[in-house]
Amino acid sequence: MAERVAIVGIGQTYHRSNRKDVNQQEMVAEAVKAAAADAEMNVKDVEAYFTANMETFEGIYLPDHLMAAEMGAYMKPGFKTGTGGTSGASVFEEGFCFVASGLFDTALVIGFEKQDTGDTTAAITASVTPVWGKGIATGAIGEFAKQALTYMQNSGAEERHAAMVRLKADKGACRNPYSHLKLGLKTVDEILNSGYLVWPLRLLDFCPQSCGACALILASEKRAKKITKKPVWVADVISMHQEPFRAGSFGDPTGTEEYSQDLAAEKMYKRNGITDVRRDICMAEIYEPSNWEEMNLYEHFHFCEKNEGWKLVEKGITEMEGEFPVNPSGGVIATNPIGATPTIRIAEAALQVRGDAGEHQVTRDVKTALATALGGPNWTVMTLLKRSL
């Protein structure tokens, strides 16, 4: 029988376009310090660390070796992991597995990215399989542009629905002290009038490049109960990767391809006895690089039927006060320090379970929450959190 594992400490930095005031390791230290303060413990008492970052975005090789001190990792076991966009959730999965195995009683999980250093879109474009896709890619934006067009053509969604998703995100972001873009958007027209990046994706349809870090402390059941009165239990974690060459990296114009989200969701829901997602899970923090992708993901995570994601938006079901809130934090479209982004999804879901999300706490009582991560060609990590097991 595996050990039960809980999140006992949650910490993140304020997320910004620029953090010229700190270097990478000092920025990470802010999140680690916040997580330790939240758990009311000293990082010296954490046994192992796991960390996520995209090295090519900052151009710093092995950044973790520069920050052993700041992470509290000096002479401790642990490692850095890169699985693309999902990295910040993959390290959480690692921490979870190590603590569940009984090898460690506590683990520190960190995701970070300092995007004022380089040019992320250029780095993504450059790192596309060199002998295959080079010269064709337009970073992540081009792929999400095609996804948006696919969704528009197949689902019946209109641009105003995507704009409504963006309004919802901004409303959450403005209430979240840590979020990056707080635009104070009032009308869908503001979004519909923003210029195109890659047609048909507009400036306000896509996520920013942020600097930030997020740290979580995990503990075994015995330790967790000593550390905190409000442990957030990790009920399940699942990850699924896919081959990189398909008709669409994120959208499926053919309607025939397999999605790792579908397979991961089916498996996770089945083994946790979840039959009605919006009833059995209380809210979700999902990794949505664009507003169009958010509606698409509603469908692939089975929050609704196929081609009905936009109807959830139209009915306000996924609003903060709605029946099934999604991304009350403002989500990725407001805040995207890539290595930290999936870790923030888990952190925000955990805050909702604890009831500690402050001004962006959802109306519904959150007993169970879902956090998801997305990367590569539809790579997926899903994390299920509970107030009690």
Add this chain to the structure above:
Amino acid sequence: MTTEKKPSQEFIKIEYAQPRTYLWSSGRYLGRLYKEAMDNKKLVTNRCPKCKELIWPPSAVCGRCKVEAGEDWVEMSDKGTVIQYTYLVFPLWDPHYGEKWANPYPTATIKLDNGVYMVHHLEEKDPEKLKSVKRVQAVWKEEGQGRGLGDILYFRTIEE
């Protein structure tokens, strides 16, 4: 007494640029695609011995069946149907050369007549005309450069 100025050593600085580029291996299977494209302006790929589906791009293993793919090579059509497209509006920079992304052509997902999907450029640049582009065919560069799909300039609209 006069003091003569002590002669200082003269440094000679020679500037020269020495590019240190990456050298990626195409590998056995992609290598064949590269060679056929360069020498014969042909697209080839291999077929899975178990599910009989075309593997694209050509690879050593069929991901679904998890079997060694082998050498059942097939020549593919360079004609296809556009199923999705987009075009760049914001200025993107080429990180390798520090220049503005030079290629002005829209990007499309094209279903080749053999059923595999390929991402490449379209010759048609007019946003209005793009909406009706359906059937396309590869226009190969005059001289093969050994760049695989990069030996195709773009896909041109065809009437059938």
